[in-house]
Amino acid sequence: MFIPENIDLGQSEKYILSIRIEPNRFMFSISEPNYGKSFCLRDTTFSTEITLLNNIQRIIFDFNFLTQEFLETNVIIVSPEYDFVPSAYFGEHEKIDLYNRTHTDKAERILSNKNEKYSCVNQFKIDEDIYEFLSRSLFNPKYTHHTSLLVDLFGDKGKSVSLTSKMFLNFHNNLLDIICFKNSKFTHCLTYESEPASNLVYFILKLWEQCGFDQLTDHLYIAGSPEEEIKHTLQEYIKNINPVDTPREVYLWNEDALKAPLDLITLSL
Known part of the structure; x- marks a missing residue:
């Protein structure tokens, strides 16, 4: 999985790394703010014979440049396991209990994204072992649910x-x-x-x-x-x-950018 020559990982601190995780797919982009031509997108599908955690571990170990210090490190969780809650009803200490009251598949770890514009919080499930591994392996990762990014994007359209x-x-x-x-x-x-x-x-x-x-x-x-x-x-x-049209800026970047999912591309705009 090669990285284009115009991306210098010896200066990783000037790039944004965004990792996108689905149950059967792993994708990441590396981009330089304000320089769309430097956008790089790579993805791979997972083996169904081993667990999601083991698949993620294998990729991080194989491509250890993902653990370097980046300007930003984003992790996008793609799943149907989330709830938007009005801010007035959201409590940080009660979020697991609130989630488990409305879902049959119980959660051990719940993360949340606040949306000030719409006065709500997106609380979403993440596997505890995956969260612990990524938090140890990546440089100061920020976790976001894919729908949190879409709400902001579509709200402006x-x-x-x-x-x-x-x-x-x-x-x-x-x-x-x-x-x-x-x-x-x-x-x-x-x-x-x-x-x-x-x-x-x-x-x-x-x-x-x-x-x-x-x-x-x-x-x-x-x-x-x-x-x-x-x-x-x-x-x-x-x-x-x-x-829904692709953001106009993306057409000035490269072919990789045109292949990126909408939620991921928003982190490079």
Whole structure:
């Protein structure tokens, strides 16, 4: 896994390292702030024969430059195991109990991302052993859930229609994120994993109905590549459907940047 010549890891402290972890995939980017041409993206899929922890350990040991001192070291956790909680109801000491009350798969370690703009906190599950290993191995890592980054990114999109409600769909790998805004106020964020197309259409339209969105005036934005069946069915019910464009700056960078997931690319903007 080579690194481009224009990235000098002998001066790692001037770069941003962002690691993105899925149950079956490991991805990282190295970028220099304000210099998009230096963006480097590498990824690999995991073996299903060994645990996620062992897969992560193998990669960190094989590519030990990831443990160097960087300007920033970000770890993005990609999973459906999270909750957005209003700030007024969030307590740092009660977050594990709060999470476990609403999830059957209990957590030993809960991390959180605060969002001051929308007065909420995203609390998300991470495996205890993975957290301990990454915290020991990486230089001062900052942990972020992928939906925390998407809420900020999507909240700034569609400003010209800020007086209407907006739903964003983000299709990536076998996941679908649905993020909703009511008159510029963040209201919902849900993630579905490994669901057939018919189920996803039902979930999308049911949430659209429950949110009280209008089929003629409100807007649906789609990121990623959904199945044609999903797009075709949604077009029968919702008038205003638009793609989520890649941030304009990225087109001036390189091919690696154009391949990066939206949540990861936001850390280099």
